[in-house]
Amino acid sequence: MAVSQSFKTAGLLKELMAKxxxxxxxxxxxxxxxxxxxxxxxxxxxxxxxxxxxxxENFGALAAARKVADKISLAAxxxxxxxxxxxxxxxxxxxxxxKEHPVGKxxxxxxxxxxxxQCGSLQKWFETAARMYRxxxxxxxxxxxxxxxxxxxxxxxxxxxxxxxxxFEVATRTPFxxxxxAEVLALANxxxxxxxxxxxxxxxxxxxxGFFDACFxxxxxxxxxxxxxxxMYYRELKKELEDRLDKKIYAVPGERFKxxxxxxxxxxxxxxxxxxxxxxxxxxxxxQYTHSWAYQFDLDRPLESMAENYSEGFSNRCFEDRINLKTxxxxxxxxxxxxxxxxxxxxxxxxxxxxxxxxxxxxxxxxGIVFExxxxxxxxxxxxxxxxxxxxxxxxxxxx
Amino acid sequence: MTDRKTIKEICAQFxxxxxxxxxxxxxxxxEKPAPVIGFLPTDVPEELIHAxxxxxxxxxxxxxxxxxxxxxxxxxxxxxxxxxxxxMSLAGKFDYLNGLIIPHICDTTRMISDIWKQNRPYDxxxxxxxPRQVDRPSARSYLTGELGRLKARLEQxxxxxxxxxxxxxxxxLYNKHRALLRKLYQLHGHHPDLITxxxxxxxxxxxxxxxxxxxxxMVSELISAVEQQAREKxxxxxxxxxxxVVTGKVWEPPDIMEILDQSKVVCVADDLCTGYxxxxxxxxxxxxxxxxxxxxxxxxxxxxxxxxxxxxxxxxLTRKVNECGAKGVIFLHLKFCETENYDYPLLRDALSAAxxxxxxxxxxxxxxxxxxxxxxxxxxxxxxxxxDIYGS
Numbered sequence: 001m002a003v004s005q006s007f008k009t010a011g012l013l014k015e016l017m018a019k020x021x022x023x024x025x026x027x028x029x030x031x032x033x034x035x036x037x038x039x040x041x042x043x044x045x046x047x048x049x050x051x052x053x054x055x056x057e058n059f060g061a062l063a064a065a066r067k068v069a070d071k072i073s074l075a076a077x078x079x080x081x082x083x084x085x086x087x088x089x090x091x092x093x094x095x096x097x098x099k100e101h102p103v104g105k106x107x108x109x110x111x112x113x114x115x116x117x118q119c120g121s122l123q124k125w126f127e128t129a130a131r132m133y134r135x136x137x138x139x140x141x142x143x144x145x146x147x148x149x150x151x152x153x154x155x156x157x158x159x160x161x162x163x164x165x166x167x168f169e170v171a172t173r174t175p176f177x178x179x180x181x182a183e184v185l186a187l188a189n190x191x192x193x194x195x196x197x198x199x200x201x202x203x204x205x206x207x208x209x210g211f212f213d214a215c216f217x218x219x220x221x222x223x224x225x226x227x228x229x230x231x232m233y234y235r236e237l238k239k240e241l242e243d244r245l246d247k248k249i250y251a252v253p254g255e256r257f258k259x260x261x262x263x264x265x266x267x268x269x270x271x272x273x274x275x276x277x278x279x280x281x282x283x284x285x286x287x288q289y290t291h292s293w294a295y296q297f298d299l300d301r302p303l304e305s306m307a308e309n310y311s312e313g314f315s316n317r318c319f320e321d322r323i324n325l326k327t328x329x330x331x332x333x334x335x336x337x338x339x340x341x342x343x344x345x346x347x348x349x350x351x352x353x354x355x356x357x358x359x360x361x362x363x364x365x366x367x368g369i370v371f372e373x374x375x376x377x378x379x380x381x382x383x384x385x386x387x388x389x390x391x392x393x394x395x396x397x398x399x400x
Numbered sequence: 401m402t403d404r405k406t407i408k409e410i411c412a413q414f415x416x417x418x419x420x421x422x423x424x425x426x427x428x429x430x431e432k433p434a435p436v437i438g439f440l441p442t443d444v445p446e447e448l449i450h451a452x453x454x455x456x457x458x459x460x461x462x463x464x465x466x467x468x469x470x471x472x473x474x475x476x477x478x479x480x481x482x483x484x485x486x487x488m489s490l491a492g493k494f495d496y497l498n499g500l501i502i503p504h505i506c507d508t509t510r511m512i513s514d515i516w517k518q519n520r521p522y523d524x525x526x527x528x529x530x531p532r533q534v535d536r537p538s539a540r541s542y543l544t545g546e547l548g549r550l551k552a553r554l555e556q557x558x559x560x561x562x563x564x565x566x567x568x569x570x571x572x573l574y575n576k577h578r579a580l581l582r583k584l585y586q587l588h589g590h591h592p593d594l595i596t597x598x599x600x601x602x603x604x605x606x607x608x609x610x611x612x613x614x615x616x617x618m619v620s621e622l623i624s625a626v627e628q629q630a631r632e633k634x635x636x637x638x639x640x641x642x643x644x645v646v647t648g649k650v651w652e653p654p655d656i657m658e659i660l661d662q663s664k665v666v667c668v669a670d671d672l673c674t675g676y677x678x679x680x681x682x683x684x685x686x687x688x689x690x691x692x693x694x695x696x697x698x699x700x701x702x703x704x705x706x707x708x709x710x711x712x713x714x715x716x717l718t719r720k721v722n723e724c725g726a727k728g729v730i731f732l733h734l735k736f737c738e739t740e741n742y743d744y745p746l747l748r749d750a751l752s753a754a755x756x757x758x759x760x761x762x763x764x765x766x767x768x769x770x771x772x773x774x775x776x777x778x779x780x781x782x783x784x785x786x787x788d789i790y791g792s
Contacts, residue, residue: 079745080744080745080748080760081741081742081744081745082741084477084735084736084738084741085738085741085742086738089742116532119507120506120507120510120532120705120738120739121507121738123532123707124704124738124739124742124743125742127707127742128742128743128746130709131712131714131746132746136709137707137709139532139533139707141531141532141533141539143504143529143530143531143542143546144504144510144527144529146527150549152542152545152546152549153542155541155542155545156531156538156541156542156545159537159538159541159542160536160538163536163537163538318514319514319515319517319518320514342475344475344477347475347478347507347508347511347738348507348510348511350475351474351475351478351507351508351511351512351515352511352514352515354472354473354474354475355473355515355518355519372475
C-alpha cells in the first residue's frame with residue numbers, strides 16, 4: 001500500500017492532466033501549432049512563444065503504466081520498427097499506425113523540438129516522426145559534458161537556443177517575447193523548488209513520500225512546468241504531505257530501509273515493485289530520474305542559464321560525474337542499499353551500470369544490484385528472475 | 401622499385417593486412433617509433449592524428465570470437481560492432497595501441513568510452529564529441545572548436561605541435577588517398593569481374609590500418625593493373641550481374657561481401673562508414689585547416705547519426721540509386737543498431753514509392769547465419785532480374 005492513489009491531490013492530478021490533453025485537442029482545433037517536445041528540453045521557450053507543448057514520452061509512459069505499451073508497439077513493429085528500439089518511441093510511432101487507441105490518440109505535431117541531453121533515441125524518434133508527419137524539426141544538440149562544462153559547449157548550446165527562437169518565430173510569424181520568457185522561467189523555478197522540497201521529504205525517517213509516489217506525481221513538473229498550474233499543484237501536494245506528517249501517515253508503514261533506485265520505474269510494474277519493497281519494510285526514497293526536474297534559472301541571463309540547466313542533465317554527464325551524482329543522493333538520503341535498473345529501452349542510462357555497481361559498493365559499502373527489464377514492455381520482464389534477484393538483495397539488506 | 405604486381409597479388413595483400421590488423425603498424429613502429437592512435441569508425445579527423453606524427457589505426461570488429469568478452473561490462477543488446485571491438489581490446493588484442501579516439505555518433509559510442517576507460521584504458525583516451533545536427537550554422541562553429549580541442553590534446557600527448565602547414569600536408573595526403581579509392585570504386589563499377597566487391601571494400605578497410613602514403617602506392621598500382629587488364633581483356637564477363645546500392649553502417653562480418661560476389665550482385669554505391677562514406681568527400685586545402693575539416697565532416701553523405709534536414713537521407717538514397725543505375729537497394733543492418741532501425745521503415749517505403757526494390761539483411765558479428773543471408777541475397781538478385789545484361 002505504497003502507491004499514492006490515496007492522496008487527495010490524486011484527484012487534482014487527474015483533473016490537471018485531463019485539462020492538459022484537452023488543451024492539445026483544443027490547440028489543434030484552433031489552429032495553434034502543436035509542438036512535440038522532449039521531457040528534458042527547454043519547454044519554457046515553447047510556452048513563451050505561445051505554442052502548445054506536447055510530450056509524446058508522456059504518451060509512452062501512460063501506455064506503459066496501463067500495461068498496453070507492448071500492444072501499441074506491435075503496430076510499429078509490423079511496419080519494420082524493431083522491438084529493440086525505445087519502448088516510448090515504439091508506442092508513439094505505433095499509435096500513428098494503430099487501429100485501436102487504448103490510451104487515446106497521440107496528437108500529431110506541427111513542429112518538433114527535441115533535445116538529446118537524455119538520449120539519441122529521442123533525436124531519432126522525433127526525426128522519424130518529422131518525416132512521417134512532414135513537419136519541421138529542430139534538434140537541440142547537447143554534446144556530452146565531461147566535467148567541467150566547457151565554454152565551447154555552453155556557447156554552442158546558447159547559439160542553438162537562439163536558432164530555436166528563430167525557429168519558433170518563423171512558425172508563429174511573431175517576434176519572440178523575452179518578457180514572457182522571464183515570467184515562464186520564474187514559474188518554472190517556483191515549481192521546481194516545490195517539487196524538490198517534496199522529494200526531500202523522502203529523507204525523513206519514516207517518510208511520508210517515496211520514489212513510487214514521486215513517479216505518480218511527476219506528470220505536472222514535466223508537462224506543466226512553466227505555468228501557474230504546476231505551481232498550484234505542488235503547493236497543494238506539499239500541504240497534503242505536511243498534513244500527513246502531522247498525522248503520522250507514512251509511505252511504508254514500519255519503514256526499516258531506504259533505497260536508492262536508478263533510474264526510471266518499470267511502469268507496468270509500478271505497484272508490483274512498490275509492494276515488493278513495502279513487504280520488506282523498504283522505502284525507495286530517491287532516484288536520479290525524479291530529481292531531473294531540479295532546474296533553477298537565472299532570470300538575468302536566461303539563455304545561458306537554460307543552457308546550463310538543460311545540457312547538464314545527468315544522462316549527458318560522464319561516467320565519474322554520474323557515479324558522484326548517485327552516491328551523493330545515497331548519502332543525502334542515507335540509504336541502506338541501491339538498485340540499478342538496466343533498462344533495455346534506454347542505453348544511456350543502462351550502459352555502464354555493471355561497472356558502476358561494483359564501484360559504488362566499493363565506495364559506499366552499500367549492497368546493490370543490477371536487474372534487467374524494460375521500462376514499458378512486459379515482454380522483457382521475467383517475474384521470476386527479477387524476484388530472485390531482489391530476494392538476494394533483501395537478504396543482504398537484512399544482514400547489514 | 402618492385403616488379404609490377406598483378407591485381408590478385410595486390411588484393412591478396414589488402415586481405416592479409418586485415419587478417420593481421422596490427423602486424424604492419426607494429427613493424428613500422430619498431431622502425432620509426434611513434435604512438436599508434438586507434439579510432440572507432442569513422443567520423444574521426446584522421447588528418448589530425450597524422451599531422452601529430454602518430455599512426456592512425458581504425459578499430460573495426462576484426463575477430464568475432466571476442467564479442468562475448470565484453471559481456472561483464474556491456475549489455476548484450478549493444479551492437480556487436482561495439483561489443484567486438486571492446487571485447488578484443490579487453491582480450492589484449494590491441495595492446496599495441498597507445499591511444500584511442502571514440503567519435504560520439506550514437507548512444508552506444510557515447511556511453512562506451514567511459515566503460516572502456518574504466519576497464520582497458522590506453523595512455524591517450526579521447527572522445528570526439530561531434531555535433532549531432534549538421535544543418536545549422538551553430539554546428540560548424542562548434543565542430544571547428546571541438547577539432548581545436550582535439551588538436552590541443554593530441555599535441556599535449558605527442559609533444560609535437562600541429563601547425564597549419566603540417567595539417568594542410570596531411571589533408572593533401574588524405575585527399576589524394578580518397579581520390580584514389582574513389583577511382584578504384586569507379587573501376588569496380590565498370591569491371592566487377594576484375595575488382596570484386598570484397599576486393600574493393602578490403603582496399604578501403606585496409607587503408608585504416610597502414611599509413612596512407614604506403615596505401616596510396618598500393619592503390620595506384622592496383623588501379624594501373626586494373627586499367628591495363630581492362631584494356632587487354634576480350635569481353636566483359638558480366639553476364640548475370642546486377643547493380644545495387646548498399647546502405648547501412650559497416651559491412652561486417654566480411655562474409656557479406658563474399659556472398660554478394662557469389663550472388664553476382666555488384667555494389668555500385670554505398671553509404672557505409674567503412675565504405676564510401678569514408679572516402680566520399682575531401683577537405684579544402686586552402687583556408688583554416690580546422691575549419692575545412694569541420695566543413696568536410698558536415699558535408700559527408702547523410703548518415704542516420706546526424707540530423708540533416710537540408711539533405712535528407714530519403715532523397716539522397718533515391719537519387720543515388722538513379723544516378724548509379726542501380727536496380728535495387730540492400731539494407732545492411734547490424735542487429736541492435738538503433739539509428740539505422742529508426743530510418744529503415746520510411747527509407748524502405750520511400751524507395752518502394754519510387755519503384756526501387758529493396759531487401760533488408762540483418763547481420764551480427766560473431767553470430768551470423770551465412771546460409772540464410774546467402775539465400776536472401778540470391779533471391780533478391782534473381783528478383784531484380786540477375787539474368788539481364790550488366791552495364792549502363
